[in-house]
Amino acid sequence: EExxxxxxxxxxxxxxxxxxxxxxxxxxxxxxxFDGSAVLTTGLRGILYTEIHARGARADLHSGVFGxxxxxxANTLAHVLAALKDRDGRVTIPGFYDDVRExxxxxxxxxxxxxxxxxxxxxxxxxxxxxxxxxxxxxxxVQTRPTLDVNGIWGGFTxxxxxxxxxxxxxxxxxxxxxxxxxxxxxxxxxxxxxPTLSTPGVEIEVRRLSxxxxxxxxxxxxxxxxxxxxxxxxxxxxxxxxxxxxxxxxVVIDFQRHVDAPIVSSGFAQFDCNVHSPDENLVLDHFGRxxxxxxxxFWEYGKEVLxxxx
Amino acid sequence: EExxxxxxxxxxxxxxxxxxxxxxxxxxxxxxxFDGSAVLTTGLRGILYTEIHARGARADLHSGVFGxxxxxxANTLAHVLAALKDRDGRVTIPGFYDDVRExxxxxxxxxxxxxxxxxxxxxxxxxxxxxxxxxxxxxxxVQTRPTLDVNGIWGGFTxxxxxxxxxxxxxxxxxxxxxxxxxxxxxxxxxxxxxPTLSTPGVEIEVRRLSxxxxxxxxxxxxxxxxxxxxxxxxxxxxxxxxxxxxxxxxVVIDFQRHVDAPIVSSGFAQFDCNVHSPDENLVLDHFGRxxxxxxxxFWEYGKEVLxxxx
Numbered sequence: 001e002e003x004x005x006x007x008x009x010x011x012x013x014x015x016x017x018x019x020x021x022x023x024x025x026x027x028x029x030x031x032x033x034f035d036g037s038a039v040l041t042t043g044l045r046g047i048l049y050t051e052i053h054a055r056g057a058r059a060d061l062h063s064g065v066f067g068x069x070x071x072x073x074a075n076t077l078a079h080v081l082a083a084l085k086d087r088d089g090r091v092t093i094p095g096f097y098d099d100v101r102e103x104x105x106x107x108x109x110x111x112x113x114x115x116x117x118x119x120x121x122x123x124x125x126x127x128x129x130x131x132x133x134x135x136x137x138x139x140x141x142v143q144t145r146p147t148l149d150v151n152g153i154w155g156g157f158t159x160x161x162x163x164x165x166x167x168x169x170x171x172x173x174x175x176x177x178x179x180x181x182x183x184x185x186x187x188x189x190x191x192x193x194x195x196p197t198l199s200t201p202g203v204e205i206e207v208r209r210l211s212x213x214x215x216x217x218x219x220x221x222x223x224x225x226x227x228x229x230x231x232x233x234x235x236x237x238x239x240x241x242x243x244x245x246x247x248x249x250x251x252v253v254i255d256f257q258r259h260v261d262a263p264i265v266s267s268g269f270a271q272f273d274c275n276v277h278s279p280d281e282n283l284v285l286d287h288f289g290r291x292x293x294x295x296x297x298x299f300w301e302y303g304k305e306v307l308x309x310x311x
Numbered sequence: 312e313e314x315x316x317x318x319x320x321x322x323x324x325x326x327x328x329x330x331x332x333x334x335x336x337x338x339x340x341x342x343x344x345f346d347g348s349a350v351l352t353t354g355l356r357g358i359l360y361t362e363i364h365a366r367g368a369r370a371d372l373h374s375g376v377f378g379x380x381x382x383x384x385a386n387t388l389a390h391v392l393a394a395l396k397d398r399d400g401r402v403t404i405p406g407f408y409d410d411v412r413e414x415x416x417x418x419x420x421x422x423x424x425x426x427x428x429x430x431x432x433x434x435x436x437x438x439x440x441x442x443x444x445x446x447x448x449x450x451x452x453v454q455t456r457p458t459l460d461v462n463g464i465w466g467g468f469t470x471x472x473x474x475x476x477x478x479x480x481x482x483x484x485x486x487x488x489x490x491x492x493x494x495x496x497x498x499x500x501x502x503x504x505x506x507p508t509l510s511t512p513g514v515e516i517e518v519r520r521l522s523x524x525x526x527x528x529x530x531x532x533x534x535x536x537x538x539x540x541x542x543x544x545x546x547x548x549x550x551x552x553x554x555x556x557x558x559x560x561x562x563v564v565i566d567f568q569r570h571v572d573a574p575i576v577s578s579g580f581a582q583f584d585c586n587v588h589s590p591d592e593n594l595v596l597d598h599f600g601r602x603x604x605x606x607x608x609x610f611w612e613y614g615k616e617v618l619x620x621x622x
Contacts, residue, residue: 005472045375049473058437062588063460064356064559067488068400068452069432071442074461074483078392085386087511089379121380126369129512131382141379149374149477150385152467157484161316162360162521164486164559165588166460172385173468175475177378200398201440210473248375248475277373277476 002029002252005211010255017259023306024225024263025256026298031270032287033242034120038233040226041266043245044253045146046178046216048187048209052080052195053171056203060156060165067166071202074155074170080205081150081172083198084191088134089141091148091176093190099181103144107245111139124273143245147177173210177247184213214251223263228302233267236294237287269294313340313563316522321566328570334617335536335574336567337609342581343598344553345431349544351537352577354556355564356457357489357527359498359520363391363506364482367514371467371476378477382513385466385481391516392461392483394509395502399445400452402459402487404501410492414455418556422450435584454556458488484521488558495524525562534574539613544578547605548598580605 001009033039056071085091103111111117118138121130132141141147155170157163176191178184192207199205220226221243230241246266256264269291275281312320344350367382396402414422422428429449432441443452452458466481468474487502489495503518510516531537532554541552557577567575580602586592 003473045378047375047475049475056436056438059586060589061436062559063458063462063486064358064488064557065587066432066436066453067356067458067460067558068443068447068456069441069449070436071438071440072460074464075392075396078389078461078464078483079398081386081389082393087390121377125367125372125377125381125513127367127382127513128515129382130380131511131513132379136379138380142377145379147374147378149378149383150389150467150481151374151474151476152469152478153385153389153481154465154469156461156463158463158465162314162484162486163462163588164358164360165462167463170461170464172389173473175374175473177375200442202436202438202442204439246375247378248373275370276376277474278371 002250006252009252013255013259017256018261020260022260022262024223024265024302025260026229027250027253027256027264027266028268029250030246030266030268031274031276032272034124034272035116036239038237038239038241039267040230040241040243041219041246042221042243043180043218044216044266045247045249046182046184046214047175047249047251048178048184048213049173049175049211050188050191051171051208051210052077052174053169053206053208054080054199054203055169057166057168060168063164063166070166071200072166073203074167076200076203077155077170077172079200080195080198081174084174084195085148089132090134091146093187093194095190096146096187099183100146101180103140107144111137114139120272142247144179146179146182149175151175177249178216180216180218182216184215214249215254217253217257219257219264219266223265224305225263225265225302228298228305229265229267232294232297232301236290236297313561317563320563324566324570328567329572331571333571333573335534335576335613336571337540338561338564338567338575338577339579340561341557341577341579342585342587343583345435345583346427347550349548349550349552350578351541351552351554352530352557353532353554354491354529355527355577356558356560357493357495357525358486358560358562359489359495359524360484360486360522361499361502362482362519362521363388363485364480364517364519365391365510365514366480368477368479371479374475374477381477382511383477384514385478387511387514388464388466388481388483390511391506391509392485395485395506396459400443401445402457404498404505406501407457407498410494411457412491414451418455422448425450431583453558455490457490457493460486462486488560489527491527491529493527495526525560526565528564528568530568530575530577534576535616536574536576536613539609539616540576540578543605543608543612547601547608
């Protein structure tokens with residue numbers, strides 16, 4: 001229910017959020033940093049998730065008989081995707097960066113001293129090199145810069161062996177992480193108008209939006225709930241804590257922010273190498289146990305504070 | 312057994328082909344032209360079939376956490392494929408066109424009067440436009456020019472809905488139709504060396520060859536068997552016949568040509584709109600019946616000729 005496809009929680013908040021007697025909101029869908037610090041999130045990237053569909057011939061065609069004459073939906077889709085994000089990691093959708101709010105000088109200063117970010121990401125990614133938007137620091141690229149990634153692609157003959165078809169259709173799932181103040185609706189319209197212009201003469205390109213997505217969110221960082229959560233995290237996990245902007249999206253956060261009048265604290269218990277959204281996603285038992293302790297400590301500390309405030 | 316994956320027929324011909332007492336070879340794996348003419352093939356394009364494999368991170372990664380830092384195998388594969396064949400249909404593999412034999416002036420002259428080729432191909436393909444190598448006629452593009460087509464592509468999340476992964480791997484099946492005097496071995500080596508240079512820093516590209524493929528073939532056109540076959544086709548099907556070079560490949564033809572000392576006649580009974588290698592591939596019953604008659608006529612006519620020659 002908290003992801004882009006959810007509908008019930010969103011509807012409930014719209015109808016009843018304002019009537020809830022809420023002191024604070026805990027959104028526990030994050031985790032720890034690569035150096036073991038607890039992370040509290042002061043902002044979330046938004047997301048726009050689309051499918052780009054390419055259609056050429058009326059059916060798959062024999063590549064010997066028709067090769068040299070028939071358009072190939074897969075070759076053309078490759079041209080479209082290659083043109084959407086260039087080799088320097090820049091997204092070419094017109095106006096894509098127009099509303100991007102730059103990181104503040106304080107954020108840039110804090111991130112410049114972020115220990116071992118590159119080494120940690122290199123370790124987690126395990127590729128021969130990291131990639132991303134040219135001219136931007138790694139900390140900006142994963143927090144305050146938007147992205148465009150192909151999440152999946154398919155078309156034509158995908159079993160073992162050889163089949164000599166020219167695919168009539170090919171499709172890519174393409175999503176974008178958005179940052180303040182990009183608007184998903186506006187970016188979608190720009191993409192839907194732009195992608196067809198990147199096609200070849202024989203192939204039709206259609207961009208479909210899979211869900212409403214999520215706008216980017218900036219959360220506050222100075223509430224009593226935030227202070228209590230930081231203290232509880234640091235004590236239970238015997239570590240430091242850090243405020244960051246998260247690169248990921250939690251679509252329902254915007255609904256909580258819109259409809260419930262209460263400070264939001266966003267964090268979580270997953271360790272950095274938890275393989276989030278990947279095969280073998282996992283939570284170490286130590287974090288599970290300390291997480292129970294953290295919640296007890298949080299409710300104790302914050303409960304005292306709320307009682308004091310109300311008394 | 313006649314396709315690229317076949318091994319038994321090839322081995323048999325190598326061991327026993329020279330000892331067979333063979334008058335002629337009929338290879339019946341073709342069909343009729345768009346205007347109803349019977350087609351006899353005087354040459355076949357060859358084929359080289361590969362898989363291009365892209366590998367970035369050690370596993371699929373969350374696009375929110377790692378977007379802006381992790382290489383994306385699918386985005387990079389799109390860059391590689393887009394660069395391999397440009398928007399004008401030219402293949403960019405170094406040396407790809409070096410050994411291409413131009414069509415003869417006689418062929419070009421005959422094809423310039425080929426009735427309705429473009430209309431027929433447009434009808435069969437059913438796309439909004441035909442595509443192919445810029446600066447070459449349609450007849451050349453489907454007969455005497457080499458091609459490069461993505462036959463299949465896959466990677467990442469391909470089910471319904473949204474999953475925000477950065478794919479660690481993506482793969483494309485990529486095959487090339489080759490023409491005289493291109494050599495599959497040489498083209499493969501050039502592609503295997505070239506494709507990795509089209510990658511991005513974080514993604515490794517590997518080109519795998521799926522089979523030996525087939526070299527292009529030029530067959531003779533003036534044998535007694537060819538004359539008898541043309542006459543039998545024209546009589547049984549009440550139509551004209553035409554000599555063309557086929558765009559497709561029949562890998563075992565090269566083995567027959569190498570190991571059996573006999574003229575080759577290559578044709579077939581499939582009508583033009585038979586959906587070859589596609590869903591609903593079909594043969595109309597009229598062609599089945601007339602095909603039986605054609606073969607009876609051929610063996611009668613050619614048998615007389617062989618008897619006369621031997622007597």
